[in-house]
Amino acid sequence: MDHKIDNSNRFKVHTFGCKVNTYDTGLLQKNMQNNGFSVAEGEPRIHVLNTCAVTAEATKEAVRSIRRLKVRDPFCTVVVTGCAAQVDTGAFENLPGADLVIANSHKGQLPTLLRKYFNGELNEKVFRSNIFKKEDLEMGGGVEKSHTRTFLKIQDGCNSFCTYCIIPYARGKSRSIPMANLVARVNELYAEGVREVVLTGVHIGDYEDAMFGQTKTMEDLVETLLAKTHMPRFRLSSLEPIELSDRLLELYQDDKMCPHFHMSIQSANTDVLANMKRKYTQKDVIDSLSKIYKRLRNPFVGMDVIVGFPTETHEQFEDTFLTLADLPWTKIHVFPYSERPGTRAAGFTESVIPQQKQLRASRLRDLSLQRFETMGRAQIDTHKKVLVLKRSAKGGQALSRDYWPVQIIGADDFIESWSGQEIDVRITNYDHSNKAHMEGHLLGMVLT
Ligand code: SF4
Incomplete structure (x- = not known):
């Protein structure tokens, strides 16, 4: 041809x-x-x-x-x-x-x-x-629907090899973008009108930059970005419980760190976690969630949990369910285990029958839905700082620091011109229909 x-x-x-x-x-x-x-x-x-x-x-x-x-x-x-x-x-x-x-x-x-x-x-x-021989990592890019928020990739690849996960074979070992480049990129993004950066990667806890013989970690990166850029809002993508160090939580005392966490928990049962080859235990899960709520006011905590992992017994699932039911969080993203050929878990002889898997998924989803609704309603009458987005996302035109989508009421004629600004609103309603979102009324004055 x-x-x-x-x-x-x-x-x-x-x-x-x-x-x-x-x-x-x-x-x-x-x-x-x-x-x-x-x-x-x-x-x-x-x-x-x-x-x-x-x-x-x-x-x-x-x-x-x-x-x-x-x-x-x-x-x-x-x-x-x-x-x-x-x-x-x-x-x-x-x-x-x-x-x-x-x-x-x-x-x-x-x-x-x-x-x-x-x-x-x-x-x-x-x-x-061979992807494990790939050393380079390109930067720049970043596509988000709204140009007021951007994802910024800080690393790629992963060194963990969890038994259910194919990602290291697809993306190779962890490689990070040097801190100096990321500082420069965040400053460029700010100049382009971006007002929120989500630091993202395949496993951001693996972030490392060797500078002058010293290895800099994710905490160093966050500290440096807070000190050397004017970006008013940062978020971090997924973290594992043991990556939520006291130092990192201390950095969240800075107003620029949005109190929003996406915790990659996967299970709250120690034996299941060991079979998944995760590096933490039930105690670490409990400690990390408790620490967030002790140190920060009104955080939003989302979690990923896999149900029906091949070796997960009924008792182990119950242990996860009851442990999570007792802990503070906002939302659970439930993933029924799906076998991925090429992983170690795909070779396990045990399995959970599909009906059991679905039952476990729906119990956890119900728990999440109830909690999410309760947490949503608890926001009514609170005051929030929200970033007006260029286009509406997830049912709201604005996004609060604590990750609630907010529809600003009574501002239709002006809202477009406020894009990229943070404004103060009072939450007046929580609408759970279709795309769950808050409604908010403006507080004080805004410069247009
Ligand atoms: S689940 Fe996450 S930490 Fe584990 S191997 Fe996959 S990418 Fe790495």
Whole structure:
């Protein structure tokens, strides 16, 4: 086939999976644009699939998307990249609709490889090598719906190898962006109008920067960003219980640190945690959640919990359920265990039958829903500082420091021009229908 078709440079990136992938999409787009490709306004000629591999289903979803794209436009070019391209290469290698497979190990070379492909200079379809040898880490990118908030990737990869997780095989060992570069980038983002930065990564607790013979950690990074930038709001993406150090909590005494935590707990039973190869125990889970509420006023605490892990017995689930029911938090994101081929847990002989898994998931989801509603209603009559977003997100036009979406009432004519400003509101209502959000009325004056 002659690949030198006209308009071949119009592309679209389709993003699957997590926030880190969303961030990487921004990076891919910039890289493509800097190399003569342009983002398609209408129908693209090139589709880049930035895939996810967290479950086997995620890979199947990418395969289905490729088939759909080729049915709609048989002459388009489909490039598969991302985590599934790295760990499930076989699913795409012989798939006729996938024209190029560029794994995470080769992601940075995507425009060059695509150019060569169109010039007929490539003899191979798959570009993949040992991800554990990848040392570099590109920065810049970051895509969020609202330009008043941005995700900033501080590291990639993970050194933990939890038994259920494929991510280290897809993204390699932990690599971090140097602190000085991150300070400079946050200052640039501030100049561009960003007023909230979410520090994100595959495992941000692994953050490390070796400077002048000294290793700097995530706490050092947070401290430096607070001291050397004007960014008014920072959040951290997921943390494990043992990563919530006293020093980190001390840094949260700074008003710029939003009192919002996403705790990667996964279970509250010590034996299940050991089988998952997590490095903490039930006591650490209890201590970390208790510490947050002791040190901070009115925090928002979300948690990830897996139910139906292969070795999880009825008693162990009950232990997790009762332990969590007794602890302070705001919301649980419940994940029924999904077997991921290639992981150690996929080789475990034990398993939890699907009905049990669903039962456990729905019990925990009910617990979460009740708690979330109670916590939501408890916000009525409180005062909050909210950041007005460029576009409405999750049911609100504004986001409070403690992560509640807020609809500002009686300000429709002005709200657009307040985008990027923090304003004070009094919460007057909590609406649980559809997208749960607060309603707030303005307090005091705002400069427009
Ligand atoms: S910490 Fe565990 S679950 Fe998280 S990315 Fe690393 S291996 Fe996966």
